[in-house]
Amino acid sequence: MNETLEILVEVNHVWKSYGKIIANEDVTLNIRKGEIVGLLGPNGAGKTTLVKQIYGELHPSQGEIKVLGGKPTDGKIKRMMGVVPQEVTPYGELSVYDNLYFMAKIKGVDKPTAIKNVEDVIEKLNLKDRRKTFARDLSGGLRRRLLIGMALVNSPKLLILDEPTTGLDPEARREVWFLLKSLRDSGIGVLLTTHYLDEAERLSDRIYFVNRKVIAQGTPMEIKRKFSLYYEVTDITSGKVYYVKEDEVKDFVSKLEGKFEVRLPSLEEIYLKVMGNDS
Structure with a gap:
């Protein structure tokens, strides 16, 4: 990712709470011109709440959000955004x-x-x-x-899509993917929330795993490299699956009897592991 690209969205240490319920916890992220940024997280992780603050429907309890150099609630700024909320x-x-x-x-x-x-x-x-x-x-x-x-x-200079392919068949999903890539290539910045790991991996230049706070971030490859310190070891005899640190793999498998398989985790498996550890 070219770090010199124009930054369209800056989210700095944003908190959003409803009484004692914390929806967003110290979230910091950015979106640049001509890139697709994916937000991934389980239901109730605060993705939609964060997105609504970025396009100005909600206000942060703490922290600051800048969109296109101004406040997302500014009418002039809103006119430079395009938004597709959930279930619209x-x-x-x-x-x-x-x-x-x-x-x-x-x-x-x-x-x-x-x-x-x-x-x-x-x-x-x-x-x-x-x-x-x-x-x-x-x-x-x-x-x-x-x-x-x-x-x-x-x-718009910025397009915000909250779960844009939910409920679509595979062919329709891929039509949306092609469209979003062409928009990205034309210089529009795109913020995308999705539950589909394959969609996030295919489309996103950068990904944020969010569960109230940012759990992990980076390009799909950076995330894979970071969490590939853990290998998935499957004991084929017993069917058990273990996640083992890179420097412990040789010692671990030497203690296994029978057949086993060692491989790097997929992005989906990384997501499930990271979110499981955070819950």
């Missing part, structure tokens, strides 16, 4: 075109620019054949594509 749907009684156009107007885009941006988004997202189709008649994958388009009609 397009307006079913409106066509694809009208959903895009009215979202552009809601975001304060003037009429000539809104018309141009809508046409650009329809072209970019390959929705030309669906421009007059009511949103209620779209497939799940096309509705998700339309939602991303609605987040893009104001030409």
Whole structure:
């Protein structure tokens, strides 16, 4: 990752609590121009709470968040963001075109620019054949594509997606992946929350494991290298699985009888191990 890329989001020592319940604990992270940052964590880990603070729906209890050089609650800053929250749907009684156009107007885009941006988004997202189709008649994958388009009609510098592929079939998920990669390549910064480890590994330039606080961070390869100090040793005779430090593997397996297997953990296994240790 090029450290000289423009930083779009700075989250510095952010805490968010509701009474005695702590949702975010001293979280620090950043997002740069032209990269996809993945947030991974179990249900209730505070991912959505953190994301809502980044796009200005919630305020931190402590700490500071800067988005595009300003406060995320600033209207001018909001107009430079595109957001697809969880469980949001397009307006079913409106066509694809009208959903895009009215979202552009809601975001304060003037009429000539809104018309141009809508046409650009329809072209970019390959929705030309669906421009007059009511949103209620779209497939799940096309509705998700339309939602991303609605987040893009104001030409944002930052795109925030909270669980964008939940409930999609494998083909529709891969269509979203291709779209997000193309947006990243065009210079947009993308913040992505997901439960899918394969999605995070394929898409993310950097990953944060979050469970209230940041448990681990880095590129997918950096995370693998860091946690590959632990090897997975499977005793095939008994079926037991052990996680053994790198410098202890030889001694450990010498004490095993019968057949065994030694391998590095996958990103998914690293995630499960890290989160299991934190719980």
